[in-house]
Amino acid sequence: MRAAAEQARIDALLVSCVEDVRYLCGFTGEDSFLLVGRSWAALVTDGRYIEQARRECGDIEVRARADSLVKATAELAKRHKVKRLGVQAENMTLLMRDRLRSELKGGATVSIRDAAASHREVKDADEIKAIRRAIRVAERAFKRLVARGAKGMVGRCERDVAAELDYLMRLEGAGAAAFETIVAAGAHASLPHYRPGATRIRPGQAVLIDWGARVDGYCSDLTRVVFTGTIPRKLAEIHAAVLRAQRAAVGAIRPGATCRKVDAVAREAISRAGYADKFLHGLGHGIGLAVHEGPALAAGCERRLRSGMVLTVEPGIYVPGVGGIRIEDDVLVTGRGRQMLSTLPRALKAMTLT
Amino acid sequence: MRAAAEQARIDALLVSCVEDVRYLCGFTGEDSFLLVGRSWAALVTDGRYIEQARRECGDIEVRARADSLVKATAELAKRHKVKRLGVQAENMTLLMRDRLRSELKGGATVSIRDAAASHREVKDADEIKAIRRAIRVAERAFKRLVARGAKGMVGRCERDVAAELDYLMRLEGAGAAAFETIVAAGAHASLPHYRPGATRIRPGQAVLIDWGARVDGYCSDLTRVVFTGTIPRKLAEIHAAVLRAQRAAVGAIRPGATCRKVDAVAREAISRAGYADKFLHGLGHGIGLAVHEGPALAAGCERRLRSGMVLTVEPGIYVPGVGGIRIEDDVLVTGRGRQMLSTLPRALKAMTLT
Numbered sequence: 129m130r131a132a133a134e135q136a137r138i139d140a141l142l143v144s145c146v147e148d149v150r151y152l153c154g155f156t157g158e159d160s161f162l163l164v165g166r167s168w169a170a171l172v173t174d175g176r177y178i179e180q181a182r183r184e185c186g187d188i189e190v191r192a193r194a195d196s197l198v199k200a201t202a203e204l205a206k207r208h209k210v211k212r213l214g215v216q217a218e219n220m221t222l223l224m225r226d227r228l229r230s231e232l233k234g235g236a237t238v239s240i241r242d243a244a245a246s247h248r249e250v251k252d253a254d255e256i257k258a259i260r261r262a263i264r265v266a267e268r269a270f271k272r273l274v275a276r277g278a279k280g281m282v283g284r285c286e287r288d289v290a291a292e293l294d295y296l297m298r299l300e301g302a303g304a305a306a307f308e309t310i311v312a313a314g315a316h317a318s319l320p321h322y323r324p325g326a327t328r329i330r331p332g333q334a335v336l337i338d339w340g341a342r343v344d345g346y347c348s349d350l351t352r353v354v355f356t357g358t359i360p361r362k363l364a365e366i367h368a369a370v371l372r373a374q375r376a377a378v379g380a381i382r383p384g385a386t387c388r389k390v391d392a393v394a395r396e397a398i399s400r401a402g403y404a405d406k407f408l409h410g411l412g413h414g415i416g417l418a419v420h421e422g423p424a425l426a427a428g429c430e431r432r433l434r435s436g437m438v439l440t441v442e443p444g445i446y447v448p449g450v451g452g453i454r455i456e457d458d459v460l461v462t463g464r465g466r467q468m469l470s471t472l473p474r475a476l477k478a479m480t481l482t
Numbered sequence: 483m484r485a486a487a488e489q490a491r492i493d494a495l496l497v498s499c500v501e502d503v504r505y506l507c508g509f510t511g512e513d514s515f516l517l518v519g520r521s522w523a524a525l526v527t528d529g530r531y532i533e534q535a536r537r538e539c540g541d542i543e544v545r546a547r548a549d550s551l552v553k554a555t556a557e558l559a560k561r562h563k564v565k566r567l568g569v570q571a572e573n574m575t576l577l578m579r580d581r582l583r584s585e586l587k588g589g590a591t592v593s594i595r596d597a598a599a600s601h602r603e604v605k606d607a608d609e610i611k612a613i614r615r616a617i618r619v620a621e622r623a624f625k626r627l628v629a630r631g632a633k634g635m636v637g638r639c640e641r642d643v644a645a646e647l648d649y650l651m652r653l654e655g656a657g658a659a660a661f662e663t664i665v666a667a668g669a670h671a672s673l674p675h676y677r678p679g680a681t682r683i684r685p686g687q688a689v690l691i692d693w694g695a696r697v698d699g700y701c702s703d704l705t706r707v708v709f710t711g712t713i714p715r716k717l718a719e720i721h722a723a724v725l726r727a728q729r730a731a732v733g734a735i736r737p738g739a740t741c742r743k744v745d746a747v748a749r750e751a752i753s754r755a756g757y758a759d760k761f762l763h764g765l766g767h768g769i770g771l772a773v774h775e776g777p778a779l780a781a782g783c784e785r786r787l788r789s790g791m792v793l794t795v796e797p798g799i800y801v802p803g804v805g806g807i808r809i810e811d812d813v814l815v816t817g818r819g820r821q822m823l824s825t826l827p828r829a830l831k832a833m834t835l836t
Contacts, residue, residue, distance in 0.1 A: 176673060176674065176675055183723035215576065215578070217576040217577035218575060218577045219575060219578075220575060220576050221571065221573060221574060221575060222569065222570045222573060222574050222575075222576065222579060222593045223571035223593075223595060225576060226571070226593070239576040239577075239580070241577060277638040287652070288652075288653060291649055291651075291653060292649070293654035294648075294649070294652075295645055295646070295648070298641070298642075298644075298645035298648075299642060299645060304662075308658075320530065321530055337493065420688060
């Protein structure tokens with residue numbers, strides 16, 4: 129990062145993205161900025177976070193803001209003789225940039241793209257542990273949710289099932305759900321981003337559940353379709369096609385493989401089953417401090433996988449009026465290939481509630 | 483808004499803030515931009531939202547993006563011959579503005595402050611109804627949470643109590659909690675922004691609970707302190723002082739009163755009780771589609787209240803090592819004065835769980 133800063137001829141980078149702040153200095157609070165200079169770094173936060181910041185951030189400088197965050201940041205930059213201050217293009221608003229400029233007086237701001245996000249893509253051992261914990265919490269909650277079988281599901285509305293799963297994740301140790309949980313019964317599952325509603329789950333239905341936990345800041349992201357009784361033949365066939373596609377794609381994950389290629393492997397398997405036009409989204413994405421990070425496992429992405437990346441692999445087939453099947457697991461790219469981090473069964477039989 | 487646009491000599495305003503989009507055209511989805519021209523308006527969204535947008539937005543133009551949202555927005559602006567496009571300063575990132583500019587070719591972007599937010603401060607009858615619903619949901623959930631008395635609270639950890647309250651709000655009809663629920667036992671309550679942890683609630687403790695529901699997009703925001711047994715005398719005294727301050731401040735709310743003045747009324751009451759330096763934050767804030775909106779009931783705010791504003795009134799006294807008391811209700815500014823929208827009892831006795 130400092131090399132990139134030198135190239136951009138900036139004296140310091142203002143890190144304003146909350147995940148990047150946490151990644152770079154370990155601080156878990158909010159409403160704080162990190163300044164990274166060539167041989168120094170400083171966190172600007174407010175009074176209520178000072179003790180926490182000193183505990184979490186080791187030996188970097190921690191400053192309490194007296195007035196606004198922007199003002200305190202500009203003052204700190206001036207004290208460190210910053211003439212050109214880099215700001216994060218993806219994150220800095222026009223208003224905040226204008227305020228910074230006027231506080232910096234003579235100094236300039238320079239918009240920098242991808243100052244930190246791509247550094248987060250390869251996870252270290254502690255991060256992988258945290259993601260594993262987030263997966264375990266999500267899986268334990270799911271097992272409790274389906275433990276009562278079909279009778280624990282039938283007759284309840286999608287919204288209440290989603291609320292219960294979120295509650296179970298928190299009882300299992302999640303700080304929060306990693307994103308808005310999807311519970312889509314029957315034909316609703318043909319909409320990849322369905323929002324759960326008042327519809328009651330019926331016997332003999334497929335129910336798509338897409339959920340994840342945030343634990344110690346790190347996210348998991350999983351999808352299963354459970355069946356409340358006998359599975360319609362059409363859906364069983366689709367389920368088999370999606371599972372084949374997922375297995376093939378996971379098998380194609382290894383360091384050096386392009387994201388485009390892994391996506392294509394899943395897409396080809398789904399094409400062979402006759403559903404080429406029913407796989408409506410990319411195959412997956414990185415997970416970490418954000419639930420959607422780089423790289424994207426998608427058609428347009430020529431980037432190559434690296435050991436330590438953690439990705440979702442989530443092929444799906446969506447048939448309007450009928451329903452949808454998506455199977456999503458979280459996969460670590462290892463030195464030689466890949467390791468499935470999530471462990472819930474995927475077979476049709478295991479997902480049939482009795 | 484169109485008058486302000488004319489003054490800024492822009493041909494259209496790009497509304498990118500999700501609450502503003504909802505407010506202006508009724509669309510409840512995400513990842514969409516609204517363009518407001520002098521005599522036209524258009525929503526740019528993606529395929530999955532098209533039907534919903536046509537249903538929710540009446541007769542404005544709805545466009546599906548083929549590629550990126552920015553590209554589709556720029557194309558629409560060009561088709562409407564927009565030369566100068568206003569963008570929301572508080573919301574537009576440098577990256578998105580740069581992309582817009584390069585797509586607009588000859589066109590310019592103009593950064594506009596407060597293009598929409600202050601229009602949202604005065605609520606109409608439907609909005610007030612929605613806020614009332616959000617308050618009812620939060621209150622019903624709270625009543626269920628405390629229904630089992632002290633024995634339903636003692637021995638449980640703060641985090642689990644917060645998770646249950648969130649779950650109860652969703653069962654009562656909330657789409658989500660309006661913000662991260664605070665449950666702070668004993669001395670933890672002296673930190674106004676405490677995050678609930680693994681600490682177990684003990685008998686004879688004060689437990690501060692700050693929670694709110696989001697219903698149909700609108701938010702409520704409430705705080706009560708419940709007591710699990712005999713109340714320490716010091717806290718009873720503080721509770722009385724906070725309640726006096728809240729009553730006085732609510733009584734000062736009327737159209738035309740300055741925000742500064744209402745805040746001062748509460749601050750004076752707390753000063754008279756001897757806790758001037760223990761009231762660590764502003765008195766309140768507007769609520770609506772966002773849980774924190776204008777105006778701020780705070781020392782620096784010279785703005786005047788208007789009929790139809792809905793505000794939190796939440797004085798607090800925080801004593802390190804002892805604890806904190808905050809009492810928060812939601813109040814509507816009416817034509818002649820004010821109306822309390824929230825209805826939970828505030829008296830010490832009513833908040834003592836047996």
